[in-house]
Amino acid sequence: MSCKIKTFEDISALSEWFADTIITVLNEDDKPKNLFLSGGSTPKAILNYLAHNYKDKIEWERIKFFWGDERGVPADHPESNYLMVKTNLFDVVKKTKKNVFPVKGTQFGNGECKRYSGLINKEILNNPVNNNIDIVMLGVGEDGHVASIFPADIKLFDSTSLTAQTRFPKTNQHRLTITGKIINNAKKVFVFATGINKANIVDIIINKKEGWEKLPASYVNPVNGELFWVLDKNAAGEKNIS
DSSP states (O other): OOOEEEEESSHHHHHHHHHHHHHHHHTTOSSOEEEEEOOSHHHHHHHHHHHHHSTTTSOGGGEEEEESEEESSOTTSTTOHHHHHIIIIIHHHOOOGGGBOOOOTTOTTTTHHHHHHHHHIIIIITOTTOOSEEEEEEEOOTTSOBTTBOGGGGGGGGOSSSEEEEEETTTTEEEEEEOHHHHTTEEEEEEEEOSGGGHHHHHHHHTTOTTGGGSGGGGOOOSSSEEEEEEEHHHHTTSOOO
């Protein structure tokens, strides 16, 4: 795994850097950009920071928002990744309504993977104005999962489909996730990890310690893009990660 490791003092400094990165991507040209969002506590904190500190500094209306994964719950459910983003970003920025493309968490048994894959194809891959996957945000779980690709689902990094349905091992909850076909074909992929509880899994993956090859996050490796592991000092730990 080839990656650039960025370590920051705290979530504010980390978020500032990510905001500047988004602005740089937007300044590359006049085309609309797309961003695949992640659930989890770290992305929540980042999005909240951006909403309140970059409300008028980022051209939000030029970004198309998609989800890297979603839970099988209604959009107003406390566990909904859509609701988390809406509450922490969209409700504050209020410039994104036409550019938001959520997963329908109540439709997993009714062809939602097919619908969402088709939507991604229409809005990004088959769109002559914008035919690239620009930014993918990922968190990393303590079990090494990214999006909703869990250790038992590593085969999804070789999937020919854009999305797939999985289950959260601890609760058997249905999930929809993007696959390696999106993650590893993006221009920029960011794996975020904060807090001391992430230090061990970060150390195992980045330093390829015993068992690393069984962890989904180890397979995040954009073919022609850039991979960033973005950490706070606690997640970087005392493992000489820099």
